[in-house]
Amino acid sequence: MKLTDKAEEILETLWVELIEKKKEKCDVTLVKREEALYELIRGGYTRMTEDKIALSEKGTEAARQCIRRHRLAERLMVDVLDFKKGLVHETSCNFEHFLHKGIDENICTLLGHPKTCPHGRPIPEGRCCKESRKHVAKLIVPLPELEVNRSAVIAYLHTHDREALRKLIAMGALPQTEIVLLQRFPTILFQLGKSQFAVDDELASHIYVRRL
Amino acid sequence: MRESNKLIIVGSPNVGKSVLFNALSGSYATVSNYPGTTVEVLRGKAVIGAIEWDIVDTPGLYSFYPISEEERVARQILVNERSDVVIHVVDAKNLEQLVPLTLQLLEAELPTLLVLNIMDEAEKAGVRIDAAALAEQLGIPVVPAVATTGKGVAELRTAISCYAAPKATSRNLLEYPEPIEKVLDEITALLAPMQSAHISRRALGLLLLKDDAEIMEMIRHSVPEAFGRIMAVVETLWKSLPEPIEYRIAVRQKQEACRLVSLAVASETRPSGFREVLSRLMMNPLTGFPIMLCVLYLGLYKFVGEFGAGTVVNFLEGTVFEGYINPFLINIFTRIIPWAPLRGLFVGEFGMLTLGLRYAVALILPLVTFFFLVFAIIEDTGYLPRLAMLIDRTFKKIGLSGRAVIPMVLGLGCATMATMVTRTLPTKRERVIATLLLALAVPCSAQLGVILALLAGRPRAMLIWAGLVGLVFLLVGYLAARILPGRQASFYIEVPPLRMPKLSNVLMKTYTRVAWYFREVLPLFLLASALIWLGQLTGLFDLLIALLRKPVALIGLPQEAARIFLFGFFRRDYGAAGLYDLNKHGALNGIQLVVACVALTLFLPCIAQLLMNVKERGWKTGAAISVFILFFSFLVAYGVNLVLIALGVSL
Incomplete structure (x- = not known):
């Protein structure tokens, strides 16, 4: 059964209070009359004793997912949609509820598996984060960040400088081409097919490569 | 009778186009600069299959859409000249990178023939090519070759003489995404009335889409009535595409x-050999800079400086000229011209023959020859791009890029020629900075030879001179980069494999350059002698020398040096040679020698370079550079003299 938005918000508060702040129990006088609270109790997410409340195992996992979606939404607002930090909370409160299972992993991958929200609080890890750690690092990097002598394939060129783009095209630095970074200093040297080219850092930073 | 058949050779740099050109044309070839450029184009003739062919060797071309001046020239030749066969030469081991140009040539419906050159290197690198399969795929003849050994040249001749252009098919060789194809169809229809181009309308359309200014201009002229509509179609497409x-x-x-x-x-990876190891050593800063110093020390100091400027010049000047030629000439002229002042024009102290000819032939010619020989060897091995990559970071600080290493090293040979070559630098900002530095702080081989000979016995003096000139080079470059507007230079260069230089190639290049230099320089030397003679006869020079005496005395040099500075203007090396004479008579002490060498190195460029500065950079910039150098060189020399005396240095 899908939880209501209000119930999800209560779970988030409980996560912050009980898990992050490590309180024994949480006072729920504020939400006592909310229908959502009973929704959570009925669903077996929380246990109630007098005016205090605790998370069940099921509730802890659900709260973890809610908090993760919320903070990912905040990251998305700030990093991609360019919101100001102060405005983020409210908008992401509405937005997070759309990020259901699967979508949150896509967003998380898109953002490069961020560890914290814009306010510096930790984002609980998803399955995708664990998997990406097996790959050690980000999949696509600008050429200057590639390890020396590691082969890679050009994923795309990204630049607003048309002259630079034309130079790269003339060199044949195009998607699907295999590329090996040979040297980083004093000038970037790379192997492209059977030719070698030397380019400065700026030009090289327009080439994005995927490690092989 | 119809004009003879024409063969155009194209391909990217370092794939052996020139060697193939020589193999086909044999003896006769002319080198000329393409109109309005410094880019060399080789033209020759050959008899292939009992028919005479005109052969053109074009500068390096990476793609049909040109970026550099060389590429523009090569493309212009393809667009403007009728061709019966276009040979596309590629480095066989690198087909994936180079075949796109073949496709572009075919798209332009040029009668293309593909030569897979340097097959020996490809085989060594583990690349096996099925030429027949490639020929079938492309629909054109494909000839494997090793041009340096002549392998495949006979097959190429056969392929040329029985060349048949690929049959036109309704199917395009290469289909682009739908919106592009649609627009291409519209453009080719609108271009239908166009007559003059030697390349297909589809190729013209593609170039228009790529925003190619030259082709746009050409179309504006040849189909003015359709141009507006064409551009409207093109611009609509541009706006609809995200990239x-x-x-x-x-x-x-x-x-x-x-x-x-x-x-x-089919290719397999083979472990890299010795050449690759050496190549990487040259580009690793830890080993690369010592190698660079080694090359400069052995090539320039030992070979050009000590052997060229020392041994050879001494022999030519002392033994040949002063021992035999000058006495002989003086003897003849004394008999035919009894009037002493007129005789002075030819065989006097500053005579056109006894001084002008002597300097040009005995001093400058050997120096320049030795320098260009070394330069050609360095160039042929493929060392220059490695040097460029090593030095790029430093050159960025002075507003240049690694590419400027080529005019700068060439400037050590002849700064006038190097100033002309600055045209190959991509931005105006880089060209101005390079011109300034060449005029100010890069000594040419003639100067370098004489200065090295002057300071040879005094290592400390040499160190001070080199350090100061180097410092001025970096400092002025740094300041110029801060002051001049414009964007930071961008750097990219292909690093070709290291190769053993080919003797015939090296000799040919040296000969061409020396011949060019000598053609330019000899008349100037003779003219300078005549002007000096005239100046002396009329007393004009005495006046100028008197004017120069004050600044010369200020920098602590003997009065005779005033004359040297004046002569130095007529030819930078001429002044250095005058200094050499002065020193031979023991007129200079250590400090004076250093000051004089610094001042002469920095001083106004020779008249030829001054003219070149003005020609290349325009009146305003040329004049500004000259005035700056005039004051700056004296200022530095003045400071050096004061400091050295104050410190009580003995050199």
């Missing part, structure tokens, strides 16, 4: 090239 269209087109061409190559080529 520049040349990116999409290039990606598509590369994709097709990879597909074709995968059908015909």
Whole structure:
């Protein structure tokens, strides 16, 4: 059964209070009359004793997912949609509820598996984060960040400088081409097919490569 | 009778176009600069299959859409000249990178023939190519060759003489994404009335889409009535695409090239050999800079400086000229011209023959020859791009890029020639900075030879001179980079494999350059002698020398040095040679020698370079550079003299 938005918000508060702040129990006088609270109790997410409340195992996992979606939404607002930090909370409160299972992993991958929200609080890890750690690092990097002598394939060129783009095209630095970074200093040297080219850092930073 | 058949050779740099050109044309060839450029184009004749062919060797071309001046020239030749066969020469081991140009040539409906050159290197690198399969895929003859050994040249001759242009098919060689194809169809229809181009309308359309200014101008002229409508179609497409269209087109061409190559080529990776190891050592800063110093020390100091400027010049000047030629000439002229002042024009102290000819032949000629010989060897091995990559970071600080290493090293030979070569630098800002530094702080081989000879016995003096000139070079460059407007230079260069220089190539290049230099320089030397003679006869020079005496005395030099500075203007090396004479008579002490060498190195360029500065950079910039150098060189010399005396240095 899908939880209501209000119930999800209560779970988030409980996560912050009980898990992050490590309180024994949480006072729920504020939400006592909310229908959502009973929704959570009925669903077996929380246990109630007098005016205090605790998370069940099921509730802890659900709260973890809610908090993760919320903070990912905040990251998305700030990093991609360019919101100001102060405005983020409210908008992401509405937005997070759309990020259901699967979508949150896509967003998380898109953002490069961020560890914290814009306010510096930790984002609980998803399955995708664990998997990406097996790959050690980000999949696509600008050429200057590639390890020396590691082969890679050009994923795309990204630049607003048309002259630079034309130079790269003339060199044949195009998607699907295999590329090996040979040297980083004093000038970037790379192997492209059977030719070698030397380019400065700026030009090289327009080439994005995927490690092989 | 119809004009003879024409063969155009194209391809990227370092794939052996010139060697192939020589192999086909044999003896006769002319080198000329393409109109309005410094880019050399080789033209020759050959008899292939009992028919006479005109052969053109074009400068390096990476793609049909040109970026550099060399590429522009090569493309212009293809667009403007009728061709019966276009030979596309590629480095066989690198087909994936190079076949896109073949596709572009075919798209332009040029009668293309593909030569897979340097097959020996490809085989060594583990690349096996099925030439027949590639020929079938492309629909044109494909000839494997090793031009340096002559392998495959006979087959190429046969392929040329029985060349038949690929049959026109309704199917395009390469289909682009739908919106591009649609617009291409519209453009080719609108271009229908066009007559004059030697390349297909489809290729013209693609170039228009890539925003090619030259082609746009050409179309504006040849079909003015349709131009507006064409551009409207083009611009609509531009606006509808998220990324520049040349990116999409290039990606598509590369994709097709990879597909074709995968059908015909099998390659395995082999461990890199000694050459690759050496190449990497040259580019690793830890080993690269020592190697650079080694090359400069052995090549310039030992070979050009000590052997060229020392041994050879001494022999030519002392033994040959002063021992035999001058006495002989003086003897003859004394008999035929009894009037002493007129006789002075030819065989006097500053005579055109006894001084002008002597300097040019005995001093400058050997120096320049030795320098260009070394330069040609360095160039042929492929060392220059490695040097460029090593030095780029430093040169960025002075507003240049690694590419400027080529004019700068050439400037150590002849700064006038190097100033002309600054045209190959991509931005105006870089050209101005390079011109300034060449005029100010890069001594030419003639100067260098004489200065090295002057300071040879005094290592400390040499160190101070080199340090100061180097410092001025970096400092002025740094300041110029801060002051001049414009964007930071961008750097990219292909690093070709290291190769053993080919003797015939080296000799040919040296000969061409020395011949050019001598043609330019000899008349100037004779003219300078005549002007000096005239100046002396009329007393004008005495006046100028008197004017120069004050500043010369200020920098602590004897009065005779005033004359040297004046002469130095007529020819930078001429002044240095005058200094050499002065020193031979023991007129200078250590400090004076250093000051004089610094001042002469920095001082106004020779008249030829001054003219070149004005010609290349325009009146305003040329004049500003000259005035700056005039004051700056004296200022530095003045400061050096004061400091050295104050410190009580003995050199």
